[in-house]
Amino acid sequence: MSVFSQAFLVTWLTAGIRLGGPVLLAALGETFAERSGILNLGIEGILLLGALASYLTSIHTGSLWLPLFAAMLTGFAAALFLAWMYVTVRASQVVVGLVFNVLALGIAATVYRRTLAHASPGPIAMFQAVHIPWVSDLPIVGPTLFSQTLPLYLTLVLVVVAHFALFHTRFGLGLRAAGENPRAADAAGISVPRMRYLGTLISGAAAGLAGGYLVLAQIGLFRDSIVAGQGFIALGIVIFGRWSPWKAALAAMVFGTCDALQLSLQLLGTHLPEELLLSIPYVVTILAISGIFGGRDVRPAALAVPYAKEA
Amino acid sequence: MIQLSQITKRFPGIIANDAVDLTVRPGEIHALLGENGAGKSTLMQILYGFHAMDSGQILLDGQRVSITSPADAIALGIGMVHQDFMLVPTFTVAENTILGLREGTGAMLNLKRAASRIRELSEQHHLAVDPNAITGTLPVGVQQRVEILKLLYRDARVLILDEPTAVLTAPEKYRLFTVLRGLRAQGRSILIVTHKLHEIMELADRVTVMRDGRNVASVAVEDTSGPELARLMVGRDVNLSVSKLEVPPGPSILSVKRLSVRDHAGQRKLKDISLELHPHEILGIAGVDGNGQSELAQALLGLRTIEGGSILLNGRDITEARVAERRALGLAYVPADRRNVGSVADLSIADNAMLTQPRSNTRHSLFNKTLIRARAQTIITRFGVRGANDETHASKLSGGNLQKVILGREIMSAPKVLVVEQPTRGLDVGAIESIWAELLRERAKGTAILLVSAELEELLNLADRIAVMYEGRIVGVVDPASATAEQLGMMMAGTPLEPTGVSS
Ligand SMILES: Nc1ncnc2c1ncn2[C@@H]1O[C@H](COP(=O)(O)OP(=O)(O)OP(=O)(O)O)[C@@H](O)[C@H]1O
Ligand SMILES: [Mg+2]
Numbered sequence: 119m120s121v122f123s124q125a126f127l128v129t130w131l132t133a134g135i136r137l138g139g140p141v142l143l144a145a146l147g148e149t150f151a152e153r154s155g156i157l158n159l160g161i162e163g164i165l166l167l168g169a170l171a172s173y174l175t176s177i178h179t180g181s182l183w184l185p186l187f188a189a190m191l192t193g194f195a196a197a198l199f200l201a202w203m204y205v206t207v208r209a210s211q212v213v214v215g216l217v218f219n220v221l222a223l224g225i226a227a228t229v230y231r232r233t234l235a236h237a238s239p240g241p242i243a244m245f246q247a248v249h250i251p252w253v254s255d256l257p258i259v260g261p262t263l264f265s266q267t268l269p270l271y272l273t274l275v276l277v278v279v280a281h282f283a284l285f286h287t288r289f290g291l292g293l294r295a296a297g298e299n300p301r302a303a304d305a306a307g308i309s310v311p312r313m314r315y316l317g318t319l320i321s322g323a324a325a326g327l328a329g330g331y332l333v334l335a336q337i338g339l340f341r342d343s344i345v346a347g348q349g350f351i352a353l354g355i356v357i358f359g360r361w362s363p364w365k366a367a368l369a370a371m372v373f374g375t376c377d378a379l380q381l382s383l384q385l386l387g388t389h390l391p392e393e394l395l396l397s398i399p400y401v402v403t404i405l406a407i408s409g410i411f412g413g414r415d416v417r418p419a420a421l422a423v424p425y426a427k428e429a
Numbered sequence: 430m431i432q433l434s435q436i437t438k439r440f441p442g443i444i445a446n447d448a449v450d451l452t453v454r455p456g457e458i459h460a461l462l463g464e465n466g467a468g469k470s471t472l473m474q475i476l477y478g479f480h481a482m483d484s485g486q487i488l489l490d491g492q493r494v495s496i497t498s499p500a501d502a503i504a505l506g507i508g509m510v511h512q513d514f515m516l517v518p519t520f521t522v523a524e525n526t527i528l529g530l531r532e533g534t535g536a537m538l539n540l541k542r543a544a545s546r547i548r549e550l551s552e553q554h555h556l557a558v559d560p561n562a563i564t565g566t567l568p569v570g571v572q573q574r575v576e577i578l579k580l581l582y583r584d585a586r587v588l589i590l591d592e593p594t595a596v597l598t599a600p601e602k603y604r605l606f607t608v609l610r611g612l613r614a615q616g617r618s619i620l621i622v623t624h625k626l627h628e629i630m631e632l633a634d635r636v637t638v639m640r641d642g643r644n645v646a647s648v649a650v651e652d653t654s655g656p657e658l659a660r661l662m663v664g665r666d667v668n669l670s671v672s673k674l675e676v677p678p679g680p681s682i683l684s685v686k687r688l689s690v691r692d693h694a695g696q697r698k699l700k701d702i703s704l705e706l707h708p709h710e711i712l713g714i715a716g717v718d719g720n721g722q723s724e725l726a727q728a729l730l731g732l733r734t735i736e737g738g739s740i741l742l743n744g745r746d747i748t749e750a751r752v753a754e755r756r757a758l759g760l761a762y763v764p765a766d767r768r769n770v771g772s773v774a775d776l777s778i779a780d781n782a783m784l785t786q787p788r789s790n791t792r793h794s795l796f797n798k799t800l801i802r803a804r805a806q807t808i809i810t811r812f813g814v815r816g817a818n819d820e821t822h823a824s825k826l827s828g829g830n831l832q833k834v835i836l837g838r839e840i841m842s843a844p845k846v847l848v849v850e851q852p853t854r855g856l857d858v859g860a861i862e863s864i865w866a867e868l869l870r871e872r873a874k875g876t877a878i879l880l881v882s883a884e885l886e887e888l889l890n891l892a893d894r895i896a897v898m899y900e901g902r903i904v905g906v907v908d909p910a911s912a913t914a915e916q917l918g919m920m921m922a923g924t925p926l927e928p929t930g931v932s933s
Contacts (some may be wrong), residue, residue, distance in 0.1 A: 287536045288527075291520075295528050298517045305479070305515035306529030306579075307500035419519075427479075 124258070130382050131262040131375065138374025139270040140165075140328040140336065144352035145359065145366045146273070146280045147324020152356055153284060154317030155297035155310075157422040159215025160200045161325035162349025163222025164193045166342070168329025170226050173340035174233075176242040176333070186269070186330045193326015194319060196222070201318035205311050208424040219349075227342040234340065245269055245335040267335040276324075280363040293317055297418035300425040310425050325349065351403050358406035360416045369406065376402050430454050431476075431507075431587050431618055436485035438471055440825075443816055445471040447642040448485070453587070453618045453635075458609060460629040460650075461622045462662055463639030464857040465829025466816055469622045470512060472639075473589050476620075477509040478502040503529070508585030510576040512592050512622075512855075518565025522575050523547060525564050526582050543582075550581050554608050568719065570601040577608065588612065590621045594628060595855045598717050598883065599918060606632050624857045626655040638662050663859040671865055671890050674873050678707035678893070682877050683729075683846050688738035690721075690728050698724040700901040701738070706846060706877045711868065713892030713909070714881040717921050721901040722881045723765060726848045729879070730762045731755050742846065756785060759845030763836050763852060765881070767828065771835040774824035778814070779805035781823050782838045808837035813863055829860040836864060840871060847871060850881040865891060885914045899923045 144161050151158040168189035175185035196218075203214045245267040248254070254264045284290040295303035296313035303310050329345070337344055351373055359366030380395035388395075431453050438446040445468040453459040461469050474480045476487065478496040487494055489505055496502050502509070516525050523543045544560035551558050556574040558567075564575060573593060580588050590609075594602050609619055609632065623629060629636050630650060637647040638661045646661050659667040683706040690699040699721050706712050716722050727733045729740060731752040739748045742758050750758075764770040772781045782805045783790045790801050805819035812833040817826055826834065832852065839847060852868065853861045868891060872878055882888050888895050889909045896906045897920040905920050 286538055288531070288538055289536060291524060291528055291538060295517050295520070298519055299515070302515040302517050302525075303528070305477075305499050305509070305511065307498070307503045308529045309498075309500075416519075 126382065128258055128261050130378050131258075132265070133378035133381060134375030135262060135371060136266060136270065136336070136374070137377045138370040138372075139266075139273050140331045141348050141352045141355055141373060142367055142370035143269075143273045143276065143331060144321075144325045144328040144349060145355040145370060146276055146363055147321035147328075148352055148356045149280065149359070149361055149363060149366060150284070150293065150324075151317040151321035152421055153297045153361055153418055154293045154314045155300060155418060155420040155423065155425065156201075156204050156314050156318050156321075157211045157215065158197070158200060158204070158318055158321045159212060159350075159353065160196070160218040160222075161321060161352060162345060162347065163219035164196050164322055164325035165329040165332065165345045165349045165352075166222050166226045167196055168193045168326030169333045169344055170229060170329070170340060171326070172330030172333045173242065174229075177239045180243055182243050182245060182334065185334055186327065189330025189333075190323050190327040193322040193324070193329070195322075196326070197319045197322020200322065201315045204318060204424075205314045208426060211422045211424075223342060230340060230342055242334070242338055244338050269331040269335045273331075274367070277363045277367045284363065289316075294418070296425075297420055300420050300423075304425075304427060310427075314425075325352075328352075347400065351399065354403035354407045357409070357417075358403075361418065373399050373402065430490055432488040432491075433472070433476065434486050434488065436472060436475060436487075437483050438468075438475060438480060439483055440471075444642050446475070446482070446485075449639070449642070449644045451637055451644065451647070453620055455586070455618050456613055456616045457635060458613050458619045458621060458633045460633035460636040461620060461639065462624070462626075462629060462636055462658060464662055464815075465855075465860055466827035467639040467662075467857075468642040469639055470591055473509065473591055473620065473622065476502065476587075477507060477589060500529070503583060503585075506584070506586035507589070508580030508583055508587070509589040510573065510580070510591065510593055512595075514569075514572050514576055516564045516572055516575060518563075520564055521561050522558055522564055522567075522578075523560040525575060526560070526579050530583065546582065547578060550578055554578075554581060554611060555604070556608060569596045570598065573597070573601075573605070577605075581612075585617070587618045587620070590619070592622050592624070592855055594623060594625065596718075598921075599885075602628075624855065626658050626858065629658065630655055640664065659858050662857065667858050667862055669858065669862055669865070669890075671869060673869060673891075673893075676709040676873065678710040679875070681705040681707050682743055683879075684741040685729070686739045686741075688725075688728060688740065689736045690724050690733050691736050692724070697736075698733075698901050699728060702901075702903060703738075704896060704903065706879060708845075708875045708877050709872055710894070711872055711878040711880050711892045713888035713895040714879065714898060715885065715888050715895050715917055715921060716883075716898035718883055720898045720921075722898055723850060724901075725898070726762065726764070726850050726879070726881055729755075729846075729848055730760060756842070759843075761785075761839040761842050761844035761847045763832075763839050763847070763849040765850035765854070767831050767835055768823075772823040772831060775822055777805075777820045777822055778809065778817060778826075778834055779819040781834060782808055782819075782841075785838060786842055804841065808834055808841065812837040812867065813860075829856040832856060832864070833860065836867060840867060844871075844876055846877045846879070848879045848881075851883060852880070853882075853884065853887060861887075885917050888917075889914065897921055 144165060148158060148161055171192035172185035172189040175188040200218060203209045204211050247265045247267055250264055254260045292308045293313045295308060296310045300310045332344060333340060355366050355369045355373060358369035376399040380398045383395050384392060433449060433451040436446050436449045449472055463469050471480060475482045478498045478501050487496060494505055523540050526547055527543045547560040556578055558571055558574050593605060613619060633650050635649055638645050638658060640662060685702055685704045688699055688702040692698050702725060714722050724733060728735055731750060735748055739746060747755055779801050783801050790797055802819050814830045814833045817830060823831060852864050868878060880892060892909050894906055895909055896903045
């Protein structure tokens with residue numbers, strides 16, 4: 119198989135779209151948090167907790183959708199705590215988010231060792247690629263776009279929903295105002311804390327869901343290393359995607375295809391060292407975050423700035 | 430009718446409002462006058478729900494109401510145009526207008542309908558704005574129209590305007606007054622904070638004077654006069670007629686030749702500016718905001734990349750010199766934006782006072798606290814900074830008091846050339862009197878002063894020559910002794926001094 123054959127291309131793109139799914143879902147949620155002025159770095163940890171919750175639910179129920187729901191609920195609960203720290207306590211968002219990630223890793227590792235490491239449960243039920251008659255059999259687009267899993271389609275639907283919510287509803291307008299100029303939002307009669315709670319909760323629910331997605335549609339098991347920085351990559355995607363759901367979708371696909379490329383290249387057996395290939399998606403993310411491709415101008419002006427109403 | 434009764438508000442270390450009473454009737458324009466820091470904005474922000482009062486009550490049509498947030502105030506039909514605008518710069522005018530509004534039933538935004546309603550209102554009240562323009566790109570005068578439209582869109586019965594004229598040009602101001610008179614005729618109540626006595630005499634029906642957080646008088650405008658209001662407000666007679674010493678200017682100390690500057694978007698902001706500045710001279714720079722005056726001041730200080738031309742200070746070429754070098758050579762600067770450029774909000778007066786010459790405050794290369802505090806103390810007493818000590822943070826100072834600190838700091842550096850932008854914007858007459866006196870004292874000492882001001886009265890009173898800027902050029906230099914405000918106004922609008930007939 120050569121790098122330029124159609125078969126390679128199709129495999130590569132299919133894997134790219136597949137791998138971009140969970141980060142896109144997390145990035146969509148984070149877009150809401152950041153648009154409201156909250157930099158929720160804790161999504162890395164929430165992804166992990168969501169993955170754990172879905173895995174535990176899965177081995178106990180054998181269900182497909184229930185674990186996904188459990189993951190979302192876990193993310194929501196974690197975000198409630200984070201929102202309290204960010205908005206009510208007005209703690210430093212960067213410090214709280216980072217420390218929370220360490221805490222989440224500790225929780226996940228402990229629970230995993232206590233309950234799962236020795237039990238070695240069998241394989242869990244996973245989302246399979248859908249097969250739509252005729253459409254899935256089309257050349258190129260069939261396998262790449264129309265043979266993915268349900269969570270991916272759900273995520274794509276959420277891209278549209280997120281765009282609509284942010285730019286065509288009163289809620290979206292208020293949320294964005296809270297992130298751009300909280301004093302003006304306040305003066306207009308909008309509760310900035312409420313908007314920021316909602317933004318954080320949405321990001322938490324989405325990140326939890328993304329963790330479940332990772333386990334139930336991609337990996338099929340749990341390790342405390344399964345998230346592997348995908349939460350941070352989602353943060354990068356939000357920036358790369360200029361805080362817009364559409365562009366985040368494109369950015370996630372870029373990330374996914376980079377990730378898939380390194381996998382494919384490994385399979386092809388190039389002379390490049392494996393570590394170098396593994397780092398490709400992360401390097402692309404860092405470049406994206408650095409802002410050298412632009413985007414600094416559209417950053418919500420009050421991002422990560424706590425807002426205190428005057429006495 | 431809206432009644433504020435016995436409103437008291439304490440901030441740490443100060444009583445901003447001390448049992449203030451205030452009544453505004455429907456169909457009345459009520460002016461609020463008072464020195465910087467007298468508590469006017471605080472009182473208005475209590476009425477708008479931004480600050481919580483410690484005691485007192487608010488009555489609307491005789492009913493006691495509780496206003497704990499702007500949302501409460503808006504629901505009661507109270508709207509406010511703040512001293513610093515409350516607009517989201519990245520939103521369109523329509524988005525800013527409907528922000529926070531619960532109109533219709535659905536959760537959906539209907540920006541088209543909002544836009545057409547804005548067009549209606551703006552026609553009805555002669556407030557021209559494009560509903561689809563991005564707010565941050567609009568000039569301040571237009572942004573203020575957006576703020577007023579916001580209130581009209583909500584059909585506010587009580588309109589509060591905190592120093593609305595401070596940022597306006599003369600024609601914009603008259604347009605605003607026409608709008609406000611129209612709103613009064615509709616029976617709305619208007620509360621307007623201003624430092625300009627002639628605006629009160631011209632526009633208002635009643636005026637309330639505040640001093641040190643207290644209401645010292647509420648009178649009908651026809652029963653009072655400008656000088657009396659000034660006396661009530663400051664507690665002494667104010668004399669704004671200046672007497673300038675006739676000093677022959679020396680040889681040029683600052684010489685600018687064919688200076689050109691672009692902004693970051695690549696637009697030419699200064700085009701071939703040439704000027705000479707002499708010791709014992711105040712050179713006024715007139716112009717409508719945004720015609721290059723600020724860029725000129727910033728270029729002189731080294732805050733702008735210079736594209737062409739040269740600047741000589743005392744014969745030395747400083748075109749490429751860094752800011753610190755220019756300051757060391759005797760340049761000093763009072764920027765137009767006191768809050769963000771002139772000072773650091775979270776530093777004390779003492780720290781702010783030494784920011785521009787940190788070296789002169791050290792002993793064995795460590796900061797000498799005693800020296801720094803003494804210096805701050807000198808500024809506070811000599812320039813009459815009120816209600817503050819050397820440890821007070823800049824963010825807690827009223828605009829006028831902060832301006833005194835900044836001007837004091839710059840003057841204390843014994844400059845040869847002092848560049849001042851809008852030195853009295855937003856200041857009360859008492860403060861204006863003392864700032865003008867300080868500038869004239871500097872002039873008498875031999876300092877060359879470049880005075881950028883949007884206040885024609887200030888330029889006509891202080892300047893020895895007035896250069897008028899239009900679209901980045903100096904379109905003419907006039908002698909204030911013979912120039913009139915009308916003439917300057919024409920030049921600021923781009924009409925050259927003498928019509929040159931048919932030009933090629
Ligand atoms: N948030 C705050 N915290 C502490 N002190 C404050 C605060 N806001 C205002 N003050 C103080 O309260 C007093 C009244 O301030 P206020 O802004 O109401 O004055 P003002 O009359 O509007 O003055 P200006 O004409 O300069 O706008 C001032 O001494 C000011 O320093
Ligand atoms: Mg004020």
